[in-house]
Amino acid sequence: MNNFQLLKTSTDNRARAGEITTAHGTVQTPAFMPVGSQATVKSVDPRDLHEIGANMILANTYHLYLRPGIEVIKEFGGLHKFMNWDSAILTDSGGYQVFSLAPLRKVTDEGVNFRSHIDGSEHFLTPELATEYQEDLGADVIMVLDECPAHDAPREKIEEAMDRTHAWALRCKRFHKPNNQMLFAIVQGGLFPELRKQSADYLTSLDFDGYALGGLSLGEPKEKMYSIIEETTGFVPQDKPRYLMGVGSPEDIIEGVTRGIDIFDCVLPTRVARNGALFTWNGRHNIRNAVYKKLERPFMPGCNCYTCRNFSAAYLHHLFNAGELLAYRLATIHNLNFMQNLIIKIREAILSDSYTSFRDEFRKTYRTTDEDTRLTQKQKWIKNRRT
Amino acid sequence: MNNFQLLKTSTDNRARAGEITTAHGTVQTPAFMPVGSQATVKSVDPRDLHEIGANMILANTYHLYLRPGIEVIKEFGGLHKFMNWDSAILTDSGGYQVFSLAPLRKVTDEGVNFRSHIDGSEHFLTPELATEYQEDLGADVIMVLDECPAHDAPREKIEEAMDRTHAWALRCKRFHKPNNQMLFAIVQGGLFPELRKQSADYLTSLDFDGYALGGLSLGEPKEKMYSIIEETTGFVPQDKPRYLMGVGSPEDIIEGVTRGIDIFDCVLPTRVARNGALFTWNGRHNIRNAVYKKLERPFMPGCNCYTCRNFSAAYLHHLFNAGELLAYRLATIHNLNFMQNLIIKIREAILSDSYTSFRDEFRKTYRTTDEDTRLTQKQKWIKNRRT
Numbered sequence: 138m139n140n141f142q143l144l145k146t147s148t149d150n151r152a153r154a155g156e157i158t159t160a161h162g163t164v165q166t167p168a169f170m171p172v173g174s175q176a177t178v179k180s181v182d183p184r185d186l187h188e189i190g191a192n193m194i195l196a197n198t199y200h201l202y203l204r205p206g207i208e209v210i211k212e213f214g215g216l217h218k219f220m221n222w223d224s225a226i227l228t229d230s231g232g233y234q235v236f237s238l239a240p241l242r243k244v245t246d247e248g249v250n251f252r253s254h255i256d257g258s259e260h261f262l263t264p265e266l267a268t269e270y271q272e273d274l275g276a277d278v279i280m281v282l283d284e285c286p287a288h289d290a291p292r293e294k295i296e297e298a299m300d301r302t303h304a305w306a307l308r309c310k311r312f313h314k315p316n317n318q319m320l321f322a323i324v325q326g327g328l329f330p331e332l333r334k335q336s337a338d339y340l341t342s343l344d345f346d347g348y349a350l351g352g353l354s355l356g357e358p359k360e361k362m363y364s365i366i367e368e369t370t371g372f373v374p375q376d377k378p379r380y381l382m383g384v385g386s387p388e389d390i391i392e393g394v395t396r397g398i399d400i401f402d403c404v405l406p407t408r409v410a411r412n413g414a415l416f417t418w419n420g421r422h423n424i425r426n427a428v429y430k431k432l433e434r435p436f437m438p439g440c441n442c443y444t445c446r447n448f449s450a451a452y453l454h455h456l457f458n459a460g461e462l463l464a465y466r467l468a469t470i471h472n473l474n475f476m477q478n479l480i481i482k483i484r485e486a487i488l489s490d491s492y493t494s495f496r497d498e499f500r501k502t503y504r505t506t507d508e509d510t511r512l513t514q515k516q517k518w519i520k521n522r523r524t
Numbered sequence: 525m526n527n528f529q530l531l532k533t534s535t536d537n538r539a540r541a542g543e544i545t546t547a548h549g550t551v552q553t554p555a556f557m558p559v560g561s562q563a564t565v566k567s568v569d570p571r572d573l574h575e576i577g578a579n580m581i582l583a584n585t586y587h588l589y590l591r592p593g594i595e596v597i598k599e600f601g602g603l604h605k606f607m608n609w610d611s612a613i614l615t616d617s618g619g620y621q622v623f624s625l626a627p628l629r630k631v632t633d634e635g636v637n638f639r640s641h642i643d644g645s646e647h648f649l650t651p652e653l654a655t656e657y658q659e660d661l662g663a664d665v666i667m668v669l670d671e672c673p674a675h676d677a678p679r680e681k682i683e684e685a686m687d688r689t690h691a692w693a694l695r696c697k698r699f700h701k702p703n704n705q706m707l708f709a710i711v712q713g714g715l716f717p718e719l720r721k722q723s724a725d726y727l728t729s730l731d732f733d734g735y736a737l738g739g740l741s742l743g744e745p746k747e748k749m750y751s752i753i754e755e756t757t758g759f760v761p762q763d764k765p766r767y768l769m770g771v772g773s774p775e776d777i778i779e780g781v782t783r784g785i786d787i788f789d790c791v792l793p794t795r796v797a798r799n800g801a802l803f804t805w806n807g808r809h810n811i812r813n814a815v816y817k818k819l820e821r822p823f824m825p826g827c828n829c830y831t832c833r834n835f836s837a838a839y840l841h842h843l844f845n846a847g848e849l850l851a852y853r854l855a856t857i858h859n860l861n862f863m864q865n866l867i868i869k870i871r872e873a874i875l876s877d878s879y880t881s882f883r884d885e886f887r888k889t890y891r892t893t894d895e896d897t898r899l900t901q902k903q904k905w906i907k908n909r910r911t
């Protein structure tokens with residue numbers, strides 16, 4: 138059974154519109170998933186997310202395994218009930234987080250041994266356990282356990298990680314009991330197109346419900362990332378959803394969609410929001426800037442988000458300036474709403490076969506932020522974790 | 525014109541039910557005002573407050589004068605528009621905060637010179653300025669500028685502060701342009717009943733819209749505070765609202781209402797919420813406690829608050845344990861909703877002439893928290909400010 142229906146592909150490029158049928162509603166693609174690693178999208182609640190229009194969020198097995206523990210959530214009947222979220226959830230396997238813990242982890246063919254970043258306790262994760270945990274969480278989409286090497290690791294390391302990822306994907310697939318939970322594979326292979334092809338071919342032969350692109354946005358040049366995305370989406374099946382893990386900024390979503398990506402997730406919109414950086418159609422601006430101090434209009438006039446409908450730029454500026462907790466939530470709502478509107482506009486453009494002009498207009502008017510191109514949020518996360 | 529209507533007085537004691545007509549709706553009394561010093565009740569938004577049923581909140585002239593500045597809010601047409609709150613607002617004059625800044629302030633008959641706790645800049649506040657600022661903020665209830673001495677100051681100091689408070693009250697009254705903004709006086713006189721009488725008599729002779737009790741809950745024994753409240757409410761007019769400033773824990777609200785108080789405000793419910801301490805009808809409990817880790821029911825079964833209607837105790841426990849921002853808002857909503865329910869139950873009991881039995885039942889079942897009786901939150905605030 139195929140849970141993915143491809144509705145339209147752009148005539149000029151690989152941009153696609155489709156929908157995924159999950160046990161918790163339909164997810165229209167392209168889709169951007171807000172990140173709720175610890176069973177909460179930081180600072181907002183399920184009602185906020187519904188108002189924004191999010192219909193799939195990401196949660197993280199690594200975080201939930203450590204806190205509150207998989208068994209706690211299992212006893213509740215799963216993550217949906219635990220966090221009171223009735224739409225779709227995709228869970229990351231925890232592999233990426235565990236590999237970011239170096240040198241606190243040791244990998245063997247059997248699995249990976251790691252120490253908790255919270256209390257230093259020792260744990261062992263295998264493909265089978267990662268799958269079981271995600272089944273227990275009740276995820277609508279389960280990710281295989283993969284090994285994610287650094288983008289600049291030597292080719293032998295990349296290849297070794299890819300081979301292990303393949304062996305682990307097979308074990309996840311064999312372990313996963315057929316139910317209404319989809320299982321997505323993760324294509325590895327670093328920045329080597331021939332390895333990406335080898336990885337995509339092997340994983341396709343195992344027939345997964347979807348294919349993710351792993352090991353990207355780890356500090357490699359953006360152009361390199363874009364070309365690897367373009368090549369890899371040429372290697373995976375057309376009739377299955379493609380998920381670009383840990384990406385995107387607005388500009389990366391545009392570039393990803395253009396190259397055939399259906400699903401994105403990224404902490405960027407929520408993380409920068411808590412620092413006062415808010416998205417607009419011409420780039421992002423920091424609400425702490427003095428120009429907003431007396432600005433009576435909403436931060437982004439015409440924006441349909443709860444924040445812009447109810448509060449002025451000056452009030453948001455004041456909340457950040459005064460260090461008030463409400464600032465984080467209102468800014469997060471705006472940024473997630475912006476991402477959702479971006480995705481909706483992209484989808485409408487694809488469906489009406491005007492995506493290319495929409496994209497070109499976006500590229501012309503949206504000013505990317507230098508710090509993002511110099512150092513991705515993901516790198517910062519890894520750096521933080523490693524220190 | 526009298527904006528206050530007394531609807532009912534308990535036959536056994538001084539408990540009263542009434543209503544205050546403001547330019548932003550009717551405030552039913554007894555009333556508890558959530559504290560929004562910086563134009564936001566910490567962690568919640570106006571929609572949350574409306575759902576809770578709050579119809580008057582407190583904001584602080586001192587905080588708003590420093591940040592974002594009175595002129596910014598005045599340009600917006602007032603605080604209601606600035607913070608998007610369409611129900612009533614009472615503003616504190618800033619006197620209490622300024623006097624808490626010792627030794628960073630110097631008081632003369634003319635006014636008080638103080639240094640900002642934010643950047644050390646120097647400012648001068650007079651009764652006229654305090655009134656003008658609150659007029660500019662568009663407060664529904666304006667408080668006079670008063671001098672609030674320590675509860676254990678020598679009698680001469682208490683008397684001197686009282687006299688100055690009287691002179692300042694007269695200046696506020698003379699300065700205040702008649703409009704739809706009520707002006708409340710503040711009765712001082714420390715723990716001396718005869719001074720409280722003198723203060724109440726003088727201020728009553730000036731005919732204010734309401735009378736506040738200042739200088740209480742500053743570390744004096746609870747029984748002393750209760751007896752001063754009881755005596756003072758005997759000295760002020762029956763047909764005007766009485767406001768006990770900076771009080772209430774649930775138990776203090778019960779004791780205050782019993783002695784004839786109509787309005788309360790306190791940071792306690794919101795502050796302890798952010799530390800995980802949540803109210804129930806038998807006292808408060810900390811959600812961080814391990815007993816909640818797997819508790820699938822709401823923290824307080826049957827509670828009608830957004831938090832208890834949507835989330836389990838275990839989920840709240842997890843959010844606090846994981847240090848997630850959503851924890852603060854959900855806990856704050858519960859505590860403010862509890863305070864509002866307490867006030868509603870008190871009011872219904874007064875109106876049906878069953879307040880005494882309600883109070884006695886509350887006293888029997890509600891276990892007060894030791895740390896509150898040893899050291900009030902207000903004292904801690906002063907201590908923090910002074911260090």
